[in-house]
Amino acid sequence: MAERRHADVLVIGAGATGAIASLVLGEAGLDVVCLEQGGWVQPDDHPHYSPDWEWQRQQRWNANINARHGDGDYPVETNSSNVLMWNAIGGSTNVYGAIWPRYRPSDFKKGVEHGLAPDWPITYEDVAPYYERADRLVGVSGLEGNPAMPPHGPYPTPQLPLRRSSRRLIEAFDRLGWHWWPLPAGVISEDYDGRPACNGCNNCSAGCARGSMSKFSLSVWPKALAAGVELRPYAQVERIEKGRDGLATGAVYVDRMTGQRHEQTADVVVLAGNGVGSPWLLLASDNLANGSDQVGRNLLHHTLTSVDIWVDEQVDTHMGYVGSLLGMEFAETDTSRGFVNGFNFNCATGGHAGWQSLGILSQRAAPWGADHHRWFRERFDRGIGVFAIGDDLPSPTNRITLSDTARDDLGRPAPALFYEPGENDRRMMRFQLERLEEIARACNAVDYQLNDYCDEKGVYRTPAWHLLGTCRMGADPEHSVVNGVNQSWDVPNLYIVDGSTFATGGVVNPTPTVCALALRAAENLRDQFRERRKATKASVA
Amino acid sequence: MRTFELVDAMLPGDGQFPPASHVGVHGHLRGRLRQLGGDALVERLDEAMRDLDVAGIEREHPDLFARIRAVVFITYYEMPEVQEVIRALGFRYNATPLPRGYPMGRFAEADRPTHGRGHYVATGDVRRVDLSGLDFLGGKNG
Incomplete structure (x- = not known):
């Protein structure tokens, strides 16, 4: 197994949240390596210029991972859901709808409201500034003044x-x-x-072949690359490694172009694999970060x-x-x-x-x-x-596990989804x-x-675009996987920054909140990096 | 039933719209079904066409029929001759979504809502709701 240079930060997954985390940490001057199992999707790869554009949406542009079998995809065994995602640089922003509403204050307080779902350890007010900044980064249109939402500033472009x-x-x-x-x-x-x-x-x-709809390979990744982030496409992570001290040491991955296995070490690991990929990788990494037994549970689709x-x-x-x-x-x-x-x-x-x-x-x-x-x-x-x-209310039996039968192309148990x-x-x-x-x-x-x-x-x-809740955020390590800044309770130098950390699903499309929370987590990690690279379990609060 | 007969039974044309076979839909049917379900799906098509008309396939093999219909309808509307008819009916319709698109102008300030409807519960105002009427709670998902 070939070993690569040691990095400050290893980001796993180059979708929306991996892009944001890479950008923030790269711009801070940290040595960031991002591993992505898919490749680049070029504007001309989209079907918009082809006479058979509607047919391609049934085929290579089908959003259902089990119908598409694309370059970076893995099988997802499922009892019911049509699992919609895209594995490539930019992740599912290659093929999403970019509907961009924010969560409501009460979405973060369902524990108080009825107790059938947990409170988040943070409030709307904690997230609000990051919505505005993520909007400017991503490129958003809208009309301020909605009386059904807390007041906020204007969107970067008009409605x-x-x-x-x-x-x-x-x-x-x-x-x-x-x-x-x-x-x-x-x-x-x-x-x-x-x-x-x-x-x-x-x-x-x-x-969006033009990038008018924010496709993160065109909107965020160019900035991250300019900041010096090293992005390795076709790098399929096999497992996250942990040292004797309980800290993550990096990840083992397979270069899909060569078949060679590599180890990428880092001081801090940031997991950005979405609500299926992140719990799958943790479960496949000897049940990493799962002292709460909540990894994979509480899957939310809406x-x-x-x-x-x-x-x-x-x-x-x-x-x-x-x-x-x-x-x-x-x-x-x-x-x-x-x-x-x-x-x-x-x-x-x-x-x-x-x-x-x-x-x-x-x-x-x-x-x-x-x-x-x-x-x-x-x-x-x-x-x-x-x-x-x-x-939808979280249920511990709606979950991601490791399949008993299905295998990915590395021969590992594929994720199994029950909803x-x-x-x-x-x-x-x-x-x-x-x-x-x-x-x-x-x-x-x-x-x-x-x-x-x-x-x-x-x-x-359901056409399950929204893959949330499977590494939930919470106020204590007994009932949640990460704390209020997306840091693993069990593995203090491991951050999970994708939608899997949502404690509840809200009533709207989650991507704006996914982005805002990723930005918040990445900035927290940036600001605390010296402490976090040598964090101990006792230090997580 | 042969392939061109199948597609023409589904989209026979009407004097303005051409029959499906006249624009070549039948030539794409097997290939696209193969993309959807491999050789097995094509074999199912051939077997069904030996014994059944379109109504029979729809009735006895609904899953196969749904795939045939998807191929036939989508392929038909890809064809330039058919798109020309759509335009002749008065619709703006591009041969491909890009590069032209359908520019829609700018948001008009006159369209800003004035209804004043809508509310939200602020963080500090979230209170326990009365669950006593929801007697199903306590089982799965509450």
Whole structure:
């Protein structure tokens, strides 16, 4: 096994959080090495310029890791979930939606609120400054002044324009007397930081070839590389190593280009592998950092339901950024609804002719045969999509473990994912579907189709973009994996900075909070680096 | 049933839209099914086409039918002749999403919401909620 030079910091994973951590620590003058099992995704690799762009989304641009089998991917055994992620430099920002809302103050206080989920060891106010700074780093558009959220400063670029689908939904929300607000997005509405403004191509679900939607290989990584970070693509980490003193010493990885095994040592290890990859690697590293037995547990995906709505006018379905509005009418707990926690509406409308004919959210396809062409004339460009996305309760049995049967290409046990919504989650989803139906009716829909993401046997098969909770943050080492600055309780020079550290899921897409927390953790590590490189277990608080 | 007959049964054309086989959809069917499910899926297609019409495949092999439909619909709308019809119907429709895109202008200040609706619970105001009405709690997920 070849040994590489000793580094100050080893970052494992070059996705959103690995990029941010590398940047912060690299700019501080630390010697940072980042290992990424995938490669670069070049702008021209995206399907946006190809006549078969819609087909590629079924294939090499399929977000489902088990359907895609890409260069950097590993199999994920799953009982139900469609596991959506991307393994490459920039991680899942290569193929995400960049919907960019923040968590709410109450999201951090569910222990106080009902006790069916833990409090975070930090509050909204601890995170708020980092939201603003992460937004500037990433490049975000939005409109400040949302009365459903704490006040904050302006976004780095102005709100993206409303589309006709947005206006139709606004009329519906106004009829219902419900909150709505233009959607903040990790998409720039004007040229920013060397990247061009969004030009509304609407192929957002295959990522953004222009970098208008923040793709971290184009937005953050260039800065990290300029700061001197060494990024090694196609480096598949096999295990994190630990010394006799209980500290992490680095990692063993396989260079996927040569097949050679290497050891990379470092004073501090930063794990940024996402809610599946991070617990998988810890479990595969002799159950590292798992004195609490919480590694892999409490997997959160969010409750998700949706509706496809068809109206009697053209609404720009296939034009513009896919996101349009947020609706936060039901975001806070109201137990009179029959459950705890809340949910949010994400109005997301998109898809070109092929995808529209297959049913964008509900999978209700156009008819085949003679009626198909009539359908197209009546329905194309008249479709609107709305998701309801809610805060699922953590359950210790929803978890990542090591598979008994599936293996990755190194022959290691692959991660096995088990997820099943609980009764509170199911009640929330039933309530969501009723409200989605109300939206469709208030839109004066000519037709609509609800989607509960359950198969014919009632198994919830969510498109699981959000992989949270599996190395949860907490106030004590008995019930959590990391402390309030993302430092492992058990291995003090190990930081976990991805979404796995979330104690609760919130009611919105998590990436802005993932980024803000990664920035916060990295700056804490930067500021405390001298102490942390020789930290002891007793020093973690 | 032969492949061109299958795709034309699904998308027969109507005088303005061409039949699927006229734009070559049948030539892509096997190859794309193979990408989705390997040779086994193509063999299932061939076997199904020997005995069944499209309605029969949809009825007796719904999973296979869903994949056939995905290939046929997506491939059809990739075709330049079909996209020309979409444009002739009055829609803006690009042959590829980029480079042109669909520029949408800027956000209009007049669109700023004025409804005043919406609230949040501040950190210091989070209180214990009354769970007494939620008798299901105590089992899994509470």
